[in-house]
Amino acid sequence: MQQTLTVALAQIAPVWLNRTQTLAKMLEYVRQAAHKQAGLVVFGEALLPGYPFWLELSDGARFNSPVQKTLFAHYAEQAVQLEAGHLDPLCQAAGEHQIAVVTGIVERPADRGGHSLYCSLVYIDTSGTIVNVHRKLMPTYEERLVWSPGDGHGLQTFPLGPFTMGGLNCWENWMPLPRAALYARGEDLHLALWPGNQRNTELLTRTLAQEGRSYVLSVCGLFRRSDIPEGFPHRELIVSNAPGLMADGGSCVAAPDGTWLLEPQVGEEGLYLVELDYTRVLEERQNFDPSGHYARPDVLRLVLNPERQRVLT
Numbered sequence: 179m180q181q182t183l184t185v186a187l188a189q190i191a192p193v194w195l196n197r198t199q200t201l202a203k204m205l206e207y208v209r210q211a212a213h214k215q216a217g218l219v220v221f222g223e224a225l226l227p228g229y230p231f232w233l234e235l236s237d238g239a240r241f242n243s244p245v246q247k248t249l250f251a252h253y254a255e256q257a258v259q260l261e262a263g264h265l266d267p268l269c270q271a272a273g274e275h276q277i278a279v280v281t282g283i284v285e286r287p288a289d290r291g292g293h294s295l296y297c298s299l300v301y302i303d304t305s306g307t308i309v310n311v312h313r314k315l316m317p318t319y320e321e322r323l324v325w326s327p328g329d330g331h332g333l334q335t336f337p338l339g340p341f342t343m344g345g346l347n348c349w350e351n352w353m354p355l356p357r358a359a360l361y362a363r364g365e366d367l368h369l370a371l372w373p374g375n376q377r378n379t380e381l382l383t384r385t386l387a388q389e390g391r392s393y394v395l396s397v398c399g400l401f402r403r404s405d406i407p408e409g410f411p412h413r414e415l416i417v418s419n420a421p422g423l424m425a426d427g428g429s430c431v432a433a434p435d436g437t438w439l440l441e442p443q444v445g446e447e448g449l450y451l452v453e454l455d456y457t458r459v460l461e462e463r464q465n466f467d468p469s470g471h472y473a474r475p476d477v478l479r480l481v482l483n484p485e486r487q488r489v490l491t
Contacts, residue, residue, distance in 0.1 A: 181457055183339040183367075186211035186219040187450045189374075189429040189443060191400040192228040194407055197256045197264065200227050204281065205271050210449050212275035217304075217339055219449075222371055222399035222429075223282035223348050224297050227256040229373040231401060233320040235419040236412060248411050250324060257286035257295055265300065265308065273306025278338055280345060280397075282371045284325075285313065289488055294326045299345050299371055301336060310334055314347040315356060331486040335363040340456035341393070345369030351382060357390070359482050362469045366392045366434075366459045374398035374425030376442045383442075387432035391462040393439075393454050394432045400447055401425040434462035 188207040193199035204221060211219035223229065232238065232249055240246060258264045265283075272279045278301070285298040297314035312332025317325040333356060335344040344360035344367075351357070351370045360368065368390060372378050379396040387394040403420045406413055423445070431440040431452045439452050466472050 180340050182453055182455050183218065183341060184214075184216045184451055184453045185395060185431075186214065186216035187395060187397045187429045187431070187440070187452070188219055188221050189398055189400055189427045189450065190221070190225070190447045191402065191405045192225050194228045194401070194405050195253060195256045195410070196407065197227040197258065200225065201264075201267060205267060207449055208268070208271045208275065208277065208279060211451075212277045214449075214451055216277060216451055218278045218280065218343075220279075220369055220371070220395060220397040221281040222397050223299075223373045224284050225281060225399050226258055226283045228284070229399065229401065229425070230321065230324045231420070231424050232412075232416050233323055235416045238320055238323050245412055245415070246323075252411050253284065253324060254286060254293065254295060258283040259286050259288065259292070260308065260311065261288045265302070269302050269306040269308060271306075272302045272304060276304045278302065278304050280369055280371075282347060285311065289486065290326070291489070295324055296328055297321065297325045297347055298328070299332065299347050299369075301345070303336070309336060312345065312347070315350055315353070318349045329485070329487040330359075330483045333359045333482060333484065335360055335365045338367065341367035341454070341459075343367040343369065345371060347371050348373065348378070351386060355480060357386070358468070358480050361390055362480065364469075365390065366456075367454070368392050368394045370394060370396045372396060372398045372428065374400050374427050376426055376428035376444050379428040379430050380442050383430050384432045384436040384438070387434055388436035390468060391434045391466055392459060393434060396428065396430050398427045398429045399425050400427045434458050
């Protein structure tokens with residue numbers, strides 16, 4: 179059996195809230211990763227079309243604000259509708275280059291009426307097929323002003339090379355029960371997607387690796403004040419309150435014993451490649467396996483509702 183897998187972490191800034199141009203940038207990184215013989219390339223949370231950085235900078239909680247309505251409308255127009263084929267170019271690139279792709283998107287799904295937004299993690303396999311869409315269970319703090327709560331449908335794992343892969347969005351990685359659900363489904367390669375910031379990744383990445391005895395990839399975006407495009411709605415207001423660096427990256431990789439394979443990368447865009455050896459997983463499971471010999475299902479068990487939540491049946 180193949181024992182290794184080369185993974186690529188794409189730490190990039192979006193062409194902010196421009197779906198078409200951000201997707202074009204992502205496709206170039208997919209091509210680069212494939213050229214370097216990676217079997218998987220991963221992008222950060224909500225990268226397509228971008229994280230809602232404006233909320234903290236423009237009185238985002240003001241009820242019935244014309245400013246917030248305009249910005250949300252722009253966000254919704256640029257969000258990803260899978261049913262409309264917005265990810266078709268990414269699927270085509272994955273199939274053409276025989277590389278798996280995981281990315282964060284802002285999803286505007288038809289099965290919830292087509293107007294609300296969800297922070298979703300999408301997995302595209304090496305054939306170019308979308309095989310999983312995980313909607314973030316609980317948006318964090320100001321994110322709740324624009325993102326809706328997801329469900330358990332996407333809490334799944336999938337074989338990739340010698341590994342069993344799963345993933346969560348941002349602060350979901352702090353939630354013990356979603357992690358336990360993925361462990362129970364055999365996860366030994368965990369993807370943690372973030373909008374970016376070393377403060378999120380430098381401690382938790384190694385902790386998750388030791389807890390799950392798994393490889394953990396924390397993949398981040400980058401966002402600078404200069405990334406706010408000209409002509410963006412209410413740009414002057416947002417820029418006047420924005421620090422120079424709102425997301426500094428922090429992408430990194432920890433081994434199953436919690437040691438660094440790639441320390442947090444800060445401040446720059448880049449494509450970072452790491453080779454993972456499955457044998458390391460087996461070695462660390464010898465003394466601790468969270469859903470195997472170190473579990474007590476006669477004492478503690480978890481119930482997962484895997485249904486996609488809809489208002490109409």
